[in-house]
Amino acid sequence: MSEGSGGTSNEQQERERILRDLEDLADSLQSSSVPTFLDPLLSTDLTVRQLKVLTILVTSEEGATGRGLSESFGVSMASMSGLIDRLVAQGVAVRSEDPRDARVRRVKATELGRSVVRRLVSGRPELNFDILARLALEDLRALEQGMRAVDAEVNRGTDSPR
Structure with missing residues (x-):
């Protein structure tokens, strides 16, 4: 069964929960990293x-x-x-x-x-080396896997000729 084909009701509910949690995490990270993100803009x-x-x-x-x-x-x-x-x-x-x-x-x-x-x-201040270096190895591996999947999906969407 493919990722986007729906799956069981429990899988769909878990997918929706994870997506909501990721959206909340992204909002939190963006809010807390605004000062770091703005520094290069304000210094140019x-x-x-x-x-x-x-x-x-x-x-x-x-x-x-x-x-x-x-x-x-x-x-x-x-x-x-x-x-x-x-x-x-x-x-x-x-x-x-x-x-x-x-x-x-x-x-x-x-x-x-x-x-x-x-x-x-x-x-991406939240992906700063100093922050990543403090993560547990298991978390680093999970983050790497997730980032690779996101990168592959983004690049898949841009492979078409312009």
């Missing part, structure tokens, strides 16, 4: 708009053009150009020639830019 010199543009650059392997970014954000080319200049000056983005069209300049995130976004977006 980037504006919200700069962070939005940087996030687009990080998620696009080939980068973006200034024109494309200005259209996406509904701002003038001059405004976007100034914003990109500030990202480049802070070392989180770089301009380069488009390999297919020398007239076009592409903007890409640097490794520093990717690191900044990872720290801000992907930060």
Whole structure:
């Protein structure tokens, strides 16, 4: 019998209970980790708009053009150009020639830019090494198994071509 096919009534009730408990735990962890999570955001010199543009650059392997970014954000080319200049000056983005069209300049995130976004977006303070190191071995094994299952499911959902 497959995981999602329902199973017995007791299995379904247990599944629902566990899902409710996990939701409550996630809410508790999020509440208690907000100060730690916000620290990188509060310590950055980037504006919200700069962070939005940087996030687009990080998620696009080939980068973006200034024109494309200005259209996406509904701002003038001059405004976007100034914003990109500030990202480049802070070392989180770089301009380069488009390999297919020398007239076009592409903007890409640097490794520093990717690191900044990872720290801000992907930060999971509750998975901090110091916290994990205090867990019992049995709990670590269970967490690893659960995280592997979640990772596999997330990646299964993103395997389709875009």
